[in-house]
Amino acid sequence: MRNKIIPYRPELKLLARQLRKNSTLPEVLLWQNIKQRAYGVQFHRQVPMLNYIVDFYCHEIGLAIEIDGSSHDHSFLYDAKRQGALEGYGVKFLRFSNEEVKKNMFSVLLVIQETVKELSD
Numbered sequence: 001m002r003n004k005i006i007p008y009r010p011e012l013k014l015l016a017r018q019l020r021k022n023s024t025l026p027e028v029l030l031w032q033n034i035k036q037r038a039y040g041v042q043f044h045r046q047v048p049m050l051n052y053i054v055d056f057y058c059h060e061i062g063l064a065i066e067i068d069g070s071s072h073d074h075s076f077l078y079d080a081k082r083q084g085a086l087e088g089y090g091v092k093f094l095r096f097s098n099e100e101v102k103k104n105m106f107s108v109l110l111v112i113q114e115t116v117k118e119l120s121d
């Protein structure tokens with residue numbers, strides 16, 4: 001699974017770039033903690049995969065991190081379909097709410113650290 005490139009629709013590249021330029025506060029806060037190989041692996045922001053874009057992704061270990069804000073409140077089925085399709089490619093998901101990232105960053109980072117360690121072994 002290491003460094004497996006997952007195909008994506010080319011038109012998503014522009015949308016991903018726009019999303020990177022217009023990150024939410026929780027995305028910015030988390031990015032400050034995981035960028036520049038902070039956990040020994042490289043994460044990328046707003047990565048196109050299949051017909052979707054994930055908030056953060058590490059190709060090295062196949063880990064996607066999603067931060068769910070209010071836009072996800074009514075999209076449970078869509079999110080489940082999306083996650084299932086990507087898990088079919090071996091992607092492991094971590095999901096956190098906006099509130100978890102803003103109010104409990106320490107715990108969020110512990111979960112990320114432990115998951116990176118598990119997937120790196």
